[in-house]
Amino acid sequence: MPGQVEADTARLIRQIKRALGLEVEPTPVEVRLPEPKPSPATPSRNWQIGGALLAVIALLGVVLTLLNNLPSSLNPTPTTAVAVIPSQTPGIEPTAFDPVQIVGLTQTFEAGQTLTTINATVDAIATGTRAAQQTAEAATLTAMPTRTPTLSPLQATYAAETGYDYRAGNAAWTPITQDFDGVTMVLVPAGSFDMGSTQAQIDQGFAMCQQTVDNNATCERDQFEAERIPVGGNTQTLASFWLDQTEVTRAMYQQCVTAGDCEVTPDSNYSTQPDQPINNVNWVQAQNYCTWRDARLPTEAEWEYAARGPDELLFPWGNTFDGSRANHCDSNCGAARWASGYDYVNQENDDGYAATAPVGSYPAGASWVGALDLSGNVWEWVSSLAQSYPYRATDGRENLANRTDLRVLRGGAFYSPSYNLRTVPSTTNSPTAENENYGFRCARSS
Numbered sequence: 001m002p003g004q005v006e007a008d009t010a011r012l013i014r015q016i017k018r019a020l021g022l023e024v025e026p027t028p029v030e031v032r033l034p035e036p037k038p039s040p041a042t043p044s045r046n047w048q049i050g051g052a053l054l055a056v057i058a059l060l061g062v063v064l065t066l067l068n069n070l071p072s073s074l075n076p077t078p079t080t081a082v083a084v085i086p087s088q089t090p091g092i093e094p095t096a097f098d099p100v101q102i103v104g105l106t107q108t109f110e111a112g113q114t115l116t117t118i119n120a121t122v123d124a125i126a127t128g129t130r131a132a133q134q135t136a137e138a139a140t141l142t143a144m145p146t147r148t149p150t151l152s153p154l155q156a157t158y159a160a161e162t163g164y165d166y167r168a169g170n171a172a173w174t175p176i177t178q179d180f181d182g183v184t185m186v187l188v189p190a191g192s193f194d195m196g197s198t199q200a201q202i203d204q205g206f207a208m209c210q211q212t213v214d215n216n217a218t219c220e221r222d223q224f225e226a227e228r229i230p231v232g233g234n235t236q237t238l239a240s241f242w243l244d245q246t247e248v249t250r251a252m253y254q255q256c257v258t259a260g261d262c263e264v265t266p267d268s269n270y271s272t273q274p275d276q277p278i279n280n281v282n283w284v285q286a287q288n289y290c291t292w293r294d295a296r297l298p299t300e301a302e303w304e305y306a307a308r309g310p311d312e313l314l315f316p317w318g319n320t321f322d323g324s325r326a327n328h329c330d331s332n333c334g335a336a337r338w339a340s341g342y343d344y345v346n347q348e349n350d351d352g353y354a355a356t357a358p359v360g361s362y363p364a365g366a367s368w369v370g371a372l373d374l375s376g377n378v379w380e381w382v383s384s385l386a387q388s389y390p391y392r393a394t395d396g397r398e399n400l401a402n403r404t405d406l407r408v409l410r411g412g413a414f415y416s417p418s419y420n421l422r423t424v425p426s427t428t429n430s431p432t433a434e435n436e437n438y439g440f441r442c443a444r445s446s
């Protein structure tokens with residue numbers, strides 16, 4: 001199983017890096033509209049293995065440097081620092097590691113131990129580190145207001161909504177916000193729109209890809225076809241609903257964890273502050289959190305309507321990309337070590353955030369209803385199963401009890417190229433898959 005050996009080796013390296021608090025590349029996502037992979041070219045398998053082993057050896061050097069040179073106060077939990085030296089010559093399949101050197105002196109691996117054994121031990125160490133970090137983090141998160149139901153309907157809101165005709169377009173709507181238990185939500189008025197891309201919009205997306213990437217060969221027109229409005233149309237007529245103004249933050253999610261109603265999610269170097277979006281969260285966890293708030297995930301149609309409105313815009317702010325209005329892979333992202341292989345970095349913008357930004361950092365990127373960061377920052381889980389167009393809410397794709405089939409995410413993320421920040425493409429993954437690029441926001445029926 002050579003492929004499995006490579007996967008195990010890469011996984012081991014990631015685990016060690018995580019345990020040491022070092023930077024780890026965002027996990028590549030499975031995309032209906034793939035983004036260029038973070039690693040360059042496709043080396044031969046032996047070269048890949050050799051590179052992985054050399055990376056482990058190089059990592060040991062970093063570890064020793066850290067432990068030898070840093071003041072003890074900066075030493076990231078030395079008792080959990082682990083490094084592994086494979087004895088095999090690069091290019092030879094590493095079926096076992098021998099000998100294994102341990103930094104921190106808490107673990108000893110015997111010669112000839114298999115990757116499975118080593119992985120299990122590293123897993124246990126990483127889990128212990130994570131638990132300690134989460135305990136410390138919980139103590140520092142900003143205290144949130146006591147949860148008090150505020151679900152009474154606002155008569156003024158509905159009076160305003162009644163006066164809105166979606167045929168008047170996006171500009172005719174004035175955003176309305178309401179506080180629900182300390183969370184600001186925006187009202188999306190009832191209306192209708194065509195979900196997906198027209199021929200002209202597909203052409204525009206493909207042209208953006210060609211202009212963005214360094215190598216045109218990575219743009220495949222077929223990848224944009226999934227957005228196409230099918231013959232017979234894809235018109236969606238929606239009732240009004242509320243949508244979180246921002247992505248769910250780490251502080252918001254932590255409230256539910258503290259209450260004992262939500263699962264703890266893995267730590268991530270890409271989102272660390274209370275006002276940054278929760279990431280590394282899977283669909284089931286997102287759904288549970290929204291339910292805890294007496295809310296739900298938006299459907300794929302609701303998300304797209306909130307992002308583009310009856311004007312059917314390609315970006316929340318208009319039909320032309322503006323790199324200052326959303327967190328994507330700009331020059332700051334491109335300068336990050338993990339982005340060294342990206343071939344689509346936008347050097348024209350620099351928002352100062354290589355990874356996630358605090359939610360609401362791009363007010364000029366607001367959509368017509370006042371929702372922020374729908375494009376960029378983190379991909380957002382929606383409730384819908386990944387099924388082809390036309391979208392029909394009643395055809396089974398909104399069955400929330402299905403915990404096996406792929407679910408949809410929308411909007412692109414901090415490491416994405418501009419063309420994946422459009423309002424129409426989607427990515428998909430298992431409902432139990434987590435990723436440093438995945439977050440969400442909640443909705444509730446009005």
Ligand SMILES: [Ca+2]
Nearest residue numbers: 327328351353
């Ligand atoms: Ca950025």
Ligand SMILES: [Ca+2]
Nearest residue numbers: 373374376378
């Ligand atoms: Ca987003």
